[in-house]
Amino acid sequence: MPQYKAPLRDMQFVLHELLNFEEHYSKLPAFKDNVSRELLDQYLEAAADFCENELSPLNQTGDREGCKWDDGVVTTPAGFKEAYQKYIELGFPSLAVPEQHGGQGLPGSLGTVVSEMVGTANWAWGMYPGLSHGAIRTIEHHGTDQQKAIYLPKLVTGEWTGTMCLTESHAGSDLGIIRSKAEPNADGSYAISGEKIFISAGEHDMAENIIHIVLARLPGAPKGTKGISLFIVPKFNVDADGNVLDRNGVRCGSIEHKMGIHGNATCVINFDNAKGYLIGPENRGLNCMFTFMNTARIGTAVQGLSASEGSFQGALAYAKDRLAMRSLSGIKAPEKEADPIIVHPAVRNMLLTQKAFAEGGRALVYLLSQYADIVEQGETEEERKFADNILSLLTPIAKAFLTETGSESAKHGVQVFGGHGFISEHGMEQIVRDTRIACLYEGTTEIQALDLLGRKVLQTQGAMLKDFTKIIHKFVEANKDNADVKALIEPLAVLNKEWGDLTVKIAMRSMQNPDEVGAAAVDYMYFSGYVTLAYLWAHMAVVAKQQLAAGSSEVDFYNAKITTANFYFKKILPRVRSHVDVIEGGLEPLMALDAEHFAF
Amino acid sequence: MPQYKAPLRDMQFVLHELLNFEEHYSKLPAFKDNVSRELLDQYLEAAADFCENELSPLNQTGDREGCKWDDGVVTTPAGFKEAYQKYIELGFPSLAVPEQHGGQGLPGSLGTVVSEMVGTANWAWGMYPGLSHGAIRTIEHHGTDQQKAIYLPKLVTGEWTGTMCLTESHAGSDLGIIRSKAEPNADGSYAISGEKIFISAGEHDMAENIIHIVLARLPGAPKGTKGISLFIVPKFNVDADGNVLDRNGVRCGSIEHKMGIHGNATCVINFDNAKGYLIGPENRGLNCMFTFMNTARIGTAVQGLSASEGSFQGALAYAKDRLAMRSLSGIKAPEKEADPIIVHPAVRNMLLTQKAFAEGGRALVYLLSQYADIVEQGETEEERKFADNILSLLTPIAKAFLTETGSESAKHGVQVFGGHGFISEHGMEQIVRDTRIACLYEGTTEIQALDLLGRKVLQTQGAMLKDFTKIIHKFVEANKDNADVKALIEPLAVLNKEWGDLTVKIAMRSMQNPDEVGAAAVDYMYFSGYVTLAYLWAHMAVVAKQQLAAGSSEVDFYNAKITTANFYFKKILPRVRSHVDVIEGGLEPLMALDAEHFAF
Known part of the structure; x- marks a missing residue:
């Protein structure tokens, strides 16, 4: 365990x-x-x-x-x-x-x-x-003063918990087609009816009340995403002082049996003329929600980082302890009946991959959290705007890339354990199951990739991307004469330039056929993720070298950083080549087959 | 479902x-x-x-x-x-x-x-x-006539089932260190004692008797793999006519809680002075077992193919049915509230990947089964030897590559379903859980890769590899003027040559340090797998073109084959580039970090 x-x-x-x-x-x-x-x-x-x-x-x-x-x-x-x-x-x-x-x-x-x-x-x-x-955050940013006064105090202390009720059985990525309804009541509240699914923490025994934030349609609302409004729907009705009154028409219809995160209740929530309160403007519900999309997605990126870190911790302990076979280059632990498996290059490769994704992912997530701070609290509009650009660009990368690499790390964790990895008691297979959802919720990997390439990169004519590649360019320029990190800086410089060139190529193609964006997006996301982490690993290596040069006594710690950076550049970063080649392959191979001819 | x-x-x-x-x-x-x-x-x-x-x-x-x-x-x-x-x-x-x-x-x-x-x-x-x-097969090939007469009839009808009891808690990949003991009894039988784990189908209610084939050590046996013998240990003792008598000292101590294959009992089997019968020569148990290693591994390769096929079937049906978003290139199903997700390139990419691995994997597994037939029943020694070479080379490729790509396909199956993929009722997450074991048992992916590169390729000085690359070369030569498949034949020819060159490069390095083999093996296995499937996809395209040229009425079927072959070459095969680059990175980045400095 x-x-x-x-x-x-x-x-x-x-x-x-x-x-x-x-x-x-x-x-x-x-x-x-x-x-x-x-x-x-x-x-x-x-x-x-x-x-x-x-x-x-x-x-x-x-x-x-x-x-x-x-x-x-x-x-x-x-x-x-x-x-x-x-x-x-x-x-x-x-x-x-x-x-x-x-x-x-x-x-x-x-x-x-x-x-x-x-x-x-x-x-x-x-x-x-x-x-x-x-x-x-929804209530804080879009609620009336009264709504804030009623709901925030106990949500903030944690006495109450909250949920986001978006998904319906037929509508996940495509919220434009939700069907839940909100009928106005005489007292200014609304009667909310509909079935929401996949409501994490939608019902439980840990708090006195649960405040649901619910997407629903007003009567006569326009079709699609522009006809969706946002409502506060408490499990128990509350008075103006925040005291819990009678039960509202909100009921957990069932909980899902699922692959992982078994400790969390994934609920079907039925709203049956539940009393709800409009929050934000009518029909602008999705816009209100999107305000927090970046933070929610960073939260999911954390799950990927967590999977890398957790599976790395488990696998590392096992790899030092478990004995199997002798090292190909000669016996390493003659006093034991076999060598600890950490002597084998393939095992080390898996451990270092987990380590590179965990530590690199940590750097990326914390960097994003800095930009999120600036977006919220930056002193000038210019700072805030710049931070928002970088955050908008990097968030889908962090969400998709760190959750996919987190899944990969979890897989390595199982693999290092061999057959024991498949057994529940060792906890490694649980990480695989738990973290799989991170590639699905808050927008799947494919949705993140489209958001990145379509909305963030192409729709801004590359402006957001340029903001970030300039940061990398500055870093490269500042370190190009640093012989210590030449092996990192040179390939980083090349890839940073290639990022822009690749983008232009895809942009040209997408003018012929917009589906080219969909064809390239996932590989583009991976390319972007690997390059972003390469920048952070090079940066970490530079800092580590500086600390050593300054005479730090933590020689092993900083050397491990530099070694891991080298590993990342030699053994992980080459993956970009295949993604570029696959993008090169374009749309045609994906569309040539008629939907009816996929199987016979 | x-x-x-x-x-x-x-x-x-x-x-x-x-x-x-x-x-x-x-x-x-x-x-x-x-x-x-x-x-x-x-x-x-x-x-x-x-x-x-x-x-x-x-x-x-x-x-x-x-x-x-x-x-x-x-x-x-x-x-x-x-x-x-x-x-x-x-x-x-x-x-x-x-x-x-x-x-x-x-x-x-x-x-x-x-x-x-x-x-x-x-x-x-x-x-x-x-x-x-x-x-x-163990009894058929290594048993005495009496053993065959006693055990085979009911095993063959299926009235009894059998197991292979190899693994012990501390000894999985490294069978040389097993501890189970066999003490000679006065009557010529042996008293078997020890605990075996991970015994699939080790105990169940489906058959009258279970015949365990058990690895154990005779008293004074040499240490390591050369001191292991093989025993028949029935759950119930049987008389000379195969009638079931009293219970033997064999007991299922527990079953494992595990990630998947929940319907199969993975047993801890305790042997407590159980009556066993030596099969094959003393201390040659592992050699006897290895006779069937190829067939057992092909059996596991089938699991990978199964995962690709099963997840493809599930995902394809869902992708045609599920509605979400509109195609970027314009509405495709105006009569519906959204387009079926099979219009989206990213979804098609996942489906085609599953399809390419399922159908390509099928071709590979059936090809291997042909060679296995020849090994067993070929008319001349020369045929049998040649088939054995090809089978020996391709088996670790098929086992590792098809189980890993099966895992990938299963992952795509979940992903096509979005959040619903995580929910048990749709069955897609089960495939991920069930198929994960295929990358672990019968030798992990890493063990297969070492077997391929170390034993099959380098230890034969490339002889086995040459036998196979010659087959590909002949195919390339026979089709090089076929304009229809030029886009497949040309890259295949290049990669077939590169396979040999890459091998020589690794061989040179491994002379400096044998650990270079371990460092390169997994990426070499992937390279080999992608090229092998490229050969089979090109071959399938050639056959499909021939059928069309011959006027077949199944135009859609054959065109789908050709389309999928093109997809494989454009969208899957480029992955080889990264594997080559990673191999290029060599051993050093994997070994530079001291085991004690992986974490602080």
Whole structure:
């Protein structure tokens, strides 16, 4: 059973040495006086303690036990409720909520770092408090003062949780075709009716009330995405002071039997003339939701990083311990009946792949959380706009690339264990099952890829991409004479240029046929992901070299960074070549076969 | 719930048009008079009927219900036992067993084709009769006449089943370190003691007796792989006429909770002074086992093909039915509220990938089964030797490559379903879970890769590889002026040459450091797999073109073959480039990091 250990040293490396979070906060008026490096480290320690000792032990038991549904009532696995109470007592739910709403006013980026630990220790559990964020932010940004006063206080303390009710059985990626209805009541509220599915944490026993944010159509609303409105629908009706009254017409019809995240209740929620309250303008529900799309997607990117980190921790411990065969280059552990499997190059390749994705993914997620801070709290419009561009570009990359590579890492975790990896007790197969959903929800990998190439890159005529490739270009220029990292900087420079050229090529093609965008998008996303991580790995290597040159005593730590960067460039980055060649192949091979002739 | 439909037309294409099985059988004395095309087709129809109507409906229920263990007794899921009775009544167990042992004397290749259908319909079920083959063949080839007379008749009818008991908790890939003991009894039998794990179908309620083939050490046996002997250990002792007597000291200690194949019992089997009988020479147990390694591994390769076929069938039906978004190139189904998702290039890419792996994998597996027939029944020593070389080379490729691509296909199946893919009722996530084991058992992907590059290619100084690349070369030469398939033949010719060059490069390096073999092996296996399938796809395209030129009325079928071949060359085959580049990166990036410095 893998016991989670928060990788604090590596987190601190990214926060303090790579991305200089203290300096970053010092430039944001909201945080410059209240977030020091010491405070950050204190929160890290507290979160690590909670995640290692409270959440990690519930990860496998939660998977085995799962949630139970009985006539609309959902019971979470043993210990989940108690852990949630502790989480509330420790004040985690209110961490990144502004003080005027009862929060601690700390940066969202700190919340992201905490969510990595929560997610790696126990993703299924983490989704209960995790889903509340979307509801809180929706009400915070689009609610009336009264709505804020009624719902926010208890959501912020964690006494209540929240959900996002979007999907219907026939409508997932395509929300334009949802059918749930909202009929106006005489008192200004609405009667919400319809069936929502895949509602994570939609019903459970951990909180006094659940506040659903629901997409539905008003009578006579325009068809498609421009006729969807957003409603607050509480499980229990509440009075103006936030006291819980009678039960609303909201019922959990069933919970799904699914591949993983068994500890989290994935609910069918039936709204039967439930009392709801319009939030935001009529028919603009999707726009309100999209405000938080980036943050929700970064949250899912964290799941990919978590899978890489968790499976790496499990596989590394096993690879040092398990004995099998002798090294091809001669016996390494003569006192044992066989060598530990970490001597075998194929095993090392899997471990280093996990490590490169975990640490590289961490750098990417934390970088995005910085940009998200700036979007929210940046001093000037220009800063905010620039950060929003980078964030918009990198979010679908991080979401799709880190969840897919997280799945790959989880697969390696099983593989390092051999046949034992298939057995539940070792916990490695659970990571494969749990993390698979990350490639599906919040927009599948294919949807992210289209968002990246279609909306973010081509629709802006490459402007967002240029903002980012310029950052890489500057980094390359600043380090081009650094002999220490030449082997990294040179290929990075080439790929950074190729990113633009490849984009132009696809743009030209897509003018002939817009389906060329769909044909290229997934491979383009992978290309972008590998190059983005290459930039971050080169950057980490440069920082590590600097620390060594400055005489740091942590020689092994920094050398490991440099070694892993070299591994990434030699053994992972070459994958871009195939993606470029596949893009080269274009649309035709995908469309030549008539739908009726796929099978006979 | 996906209903399996045997792809009979495609099977017949491979059997009759691509590989000319009738001609193949006509050259084998054992089969030339008793296996016609009509007989083959009759068996296919019978197997399809059984698999579609008896096994497929039990696939999801078996997964949900799983096996139950109670004090050493294992109960299989509802319906499994009854299906097994029907399977026996239909005579399937004895299909490919020689007539002198009570079998039908049909070719092993026919058994392979049947096993594809069984496996795709219900892999977990298929392992109960599947595991018997190893036991039957071990006794057939290495047993005394008395042992054959006692054990074979009921194993062949299927009244009894068999297992292979190799793995121990500490010893999986490395069988040299097993600890189970065999002490001689006064009566010439042996007292077998030890604990074996991961024994598929090790205990169940489907047969009267279970015959275990067990690896154990004699007293004073040499250490390592040269001190292991093989024993027959029946669950119930039997008399000389094969009547079941008292219970032997064999007990199922528990069954594993695992990622998939829940319908199959993966058993811990405890031998406590169980009565066993030496089979084959003392200390030569592993050699006896290795005789069947190729067939067992082809059996596992079938699981990969099954995963590709099964997930393709499920995803294709869904992609034609599910509506979401509009095609980027304009509305395709104006009468519907959205287009079926098969219009989207990314969805088509996943479907075509599954299709290319399923149909290409089928061609590879059936080709191997032909060589296996020749190894067993070929008329001349020369034929048999040549076939054995090709089989030895291609088996680790088929096992590793088809199981990994089967896993990939299964992943695409989930992805095509979006969030619904994660939900158990649709059956797509089950394929991911069930097929994961195929990359682990019968030697992991990494072990297969070492077997391929180390034992089969480098240890033979490339002789086996040359035998196969010559076949490809001949094919290329025969078709180089065929303008119809130029786009396939040219890249195939280049890659076929590169295969040899790449091998020489690795061989040179490995002389400096044998670990270079381990560093290159997995990528070399992928390279080999993609090129092998490229050859088969080009071959299929040539055959399809010939049929069209000959005026076949099945224009859509043959065009689909050609289209899929083009897809494979344009969209799958470019993956070789990255594998070559990664091999280029060599050993150093994998070994530079000290085992103690992987994490801090």
